[in-house]
Amino acid sequence: xxxxxxxxxxxxxxxxxxxxxxxxxxxxxxxxxxxxxxxxxxxxxxxxxxxxxxxxxxxxxxxxxxxxxxxxxxxxxxxxxxxxxxxxxxxxxxxxxxxxxxxxxxxxxxxxxxxxxxxxxxxxxxxxxxxxxxxxxxxxxxxxxxxxxxxxxxxxxxxxxxxxxxxxxxxxxxxxxxxxxxxxxxxxxxxxxxxxxxx
Numbered sequence: 001x002x003x004x005x006x007x008x009x010x011x012x013x014x015x016x017x018x019x020x021x022x023x024x025x026x027x028x029x030x031x032x033x034x035x036x037x038x039x040x041x042x043x044x045x046x047x048x049x050x051x052x053x054x055x056x057x058x059x060x061x062x063x064x065x066x067x068x069x070x071x072x073x074x075x076x077x078x079x080x081x082x083x084x085x086x087x088x089x090x091x092x093x094x095x096x097x098x099x100x101x102x103x104x105x106x107x108x109x110x111x112x113x114x115x116x117x118x119x120x121x122x123x124x125x126x127x128x129x130x131x132x133x134x135x136x137x138x139x140x141x142x143x144x145x146x147x148x149x150x151x152x153x154x155x156x157x158x159x160x161x162x163x164x165x166x167x168x169x170x171x172x173x174x175x176x177x178x179x180x181x182x183x184x185x186x187x188x189x190x191x192x193x194x195x196x197x198x199x
Contacts, residue, residue, distance in 0.1 A: 045074050047175050051182030056110040058183070059190050063110065076106040076116060100124060100132035107182075107189035120189075123196035131192065138184050142177040 052073065053065045080102045088095030101124050105116040113119045124131045152169060156162035 043171075044174070044178070045077070046070070047178045048077070048182060049073050051175075051179035052107060052110055052186055054179065055183040055186035056107075059186065060111065069110070072109055073106050076109055080105055096132065097128075099135065100128045103131065103135045104185065104189035104192060107185045108193060110186065111190055111193060113193065119193060119196070123189075123192040127192060127195070131188065134184060134188050138181040142181050145173055145177045148173075 049070050050065070053063065053069070056063045080099070083102060084095050084099045086095070087093075087098045101121050102117060104120045104124070108116040108120050108123075152166055156166035
């Protein structure tokens with residue numbers, strides 16, 4: 001997947017390195033840097049969309065990335081997160097229920113679904129626990145990889161010459177974990193939607 005999208009992957013890695021230089025000279029020592037946080041969130045959404053689009057092309061080679069596709073994908077991703085948080089605040093069980101039912105919606109959009117929430121709600125019926133399990137597995141593995149990369153960055157914090165390379169490694173690892181998570185999410189969503197159509 002990275003091989004087929006090498007230009008975008010390299011561009012995003014360079015943006016990640018430049019982000020470190022532009023937003024702060026030492027991101028590990030100066031408390032919360034709001035500009036860096038916002039920029040990192042935007043880049044995280046961009047990485048996720050890039051990875052999901054590349055994964056979608058492994059199923060549907062004609063799929064092309066677009067600004068409209070990015071906005072729609074991010075809007076669905078944010079909507080799923082907000083609905084899940086609202087469910088968790090109300091009661092813990094509804095939050096997990098909504099997460100398992102609606103998590104595939106942003107990926108369903110990339111696969112051509114016109115009614116993402118409806119299609120995912122129907123497609124996860126009978127496959128709810130498997131869907132939630134795959135989401136949690138992807139989340140835990142991505143979190144573990146990111147914690148290790150952050151740990152490496154923090155260890156290098158006392159050695160200024162190592163901060164920028166460590167930060168570059170952090171962004172590369174983040175991008176890689178988002179790609180792997182996106183590939184798993186797109187493939188699982190495709191399997192769910194295909195099964196629902198056959199059923």
